[in-house]
Amino acid sequence: MSVKVEVHQQFPGIYCVSFEKKKLATKNLVPERDVYGERLVKYLDVEYRIWDSYRSKFAAAILNGLKKVPIQPNHKVLYLGAASGTTASHISDILGERGHMYCVEFAHRTIRELINNVCLVRSNMSPVLADARLPEQYLSLVEKVDDIYCDIAQPQQAKVLADNADIFLKAKGWVMLAIKARSIDVTKKPLDVYKQEIDTLKIRGFKIEDVVFLEPYDKAHAMVIGTWK
């Protein structure tokens, strides 16, 4: 089987793998170890992890034509809602040894997996068991970051993101917000929900750079990219 891995044309740290189909991948920071059962591919003595766009909204957004990926090698990142580390591990790959990521997760059951399976072997990931709605609780653990990635499927997620950005985001920092319309209000139309969350971001001083819908990978989801005005 012929496998070919190429650097992604636009975004550093991200790769394109072509075998049966074209897929995204990241360079595996911890060779020979997978995180969620994803496929590992070796090409020219470097190991890559296939990035499943059905499981990671970040990958789905890139495939659906995201204009900019703010998260880049050597950045500091705050990840709200890291869960068991599916997307987070790929971001950790992109950041590399000299970057650092703070993974905030509220559920102690899921952070247990995150600690044991992911953070233990990836020294650029720090787990933080805390409620993202109360950023002052992890003030002493987290530093200023270049980007914030927010995937907390709950109402007021834009507000939570802005609260965290006020405290932790650097002056020219970027934010990425994965909106799950169904978690905010099942009775409203997804488009209205996106608009409402985007408006919240605008009021809190963000400039919206791009919005991508995640169909067909996720239903009623959108990815919003913003930066400080």
Add this chain to the structure above:
Amino acid sequence: MKTTIVVCVMGVFGFGEVNKIIDVVLFPKDSKEIANILDKIETGSIIGELNALIKNLQNKGYGVFIFENSRLAKRVSEKLSINVDVVIPSESGEILRGNLDKYALDVGFVKHSDEIYDWVHNVSMELAKIKVRNAAKKRDLLIIQAIQTIDELDKTLNLFVSRVREWHGLSFPELYRLVEKHEMRISLINNLGRRENFVFENLKREGVSLKKAEQIAKIAQASMGVKLDDDDIDQIQKLCKSMLVLYTVRHSLERYVNTMMEDIAPNICVLAGPLLGGRLIALAGGLTNLAKMPASTVQVLGAEKALFRALRSGARPPKHGIIFQHSLLHDSKRGQRGKVARALAGKLTIAARVDGFSGRYIGDKLKEDLKRRIDEIKEDKKLRLLKEKNHVRKS
């Protein structure tokens, strides 16, 4: 003069008015210890390092202390009676968090600026582990596991019971109607085996009432079932044996949940019984979660599918979730169940809040109130019917 106190992974920092470090007390260089200290600070205890720093700063003439943690600030002002202020985030804190690696070198916490990230990683790992451990200490999580095991055992046992009914029924199909209690029937099959052994003496020894034993023995002789070989019956008995073990596990779990529920949620226990109470806690994900829920949510816990379908499509919402298992609810008439469910959920919510936060015992009063309300609902219905009758008669 004002000073800002900032806590980070390295230690506690005191900054002056132009955001310059005046003094710093570093933590011991052990990630486990640092994690312990940070955990204590978060809950507002005044640790030795902080005390030392405040003393030093006071000696240097500083009188107002700015904190980034309101709980800590409150404790400090109470315990050490100094002037405090809370700013989140403070200017000095912003600068420290913006240049963590530089400050780590400056105060001599690390020799190379990259090392600080190993510290951050290790400390955050230890701190997260401490918090996971604390969460697991809660007794209600044990109840959740136990109650879910009971439900799964019931499912499994029902499955096996129907299997044994078919299998042993080949030889003695009448037994199913004769002995209605599953556990008793399974234990009879386990101990007696083939139909030929279902005679009066044996049944009496197994604790079947005399009248029943006579009846069974009579029907067993005239049964339409086939005769099974020892080998055939052996396999059935093996299955029955494991089922009896599962029954004992279920009984002991039930006793365990009873005592645990009486211990941690006595009020819910009195209102809803230990099993239903436990299921409510399981659905909410813990006692405190249940206590934080509004009564309307408790009312439909377990009917989420129907509830969200109703919200999406505008159909009629469910009247009750798992609280339907309460005898008050499924014994009442159809038209009154909505009202009864609301009353029950309201009282259960009060009970959950008391259990979760104060721990007093007000169960008897709640039960009394609930009973009165239920009577009222029933009375109301009767009155209305009476009125309608009179109305019809008049017209």
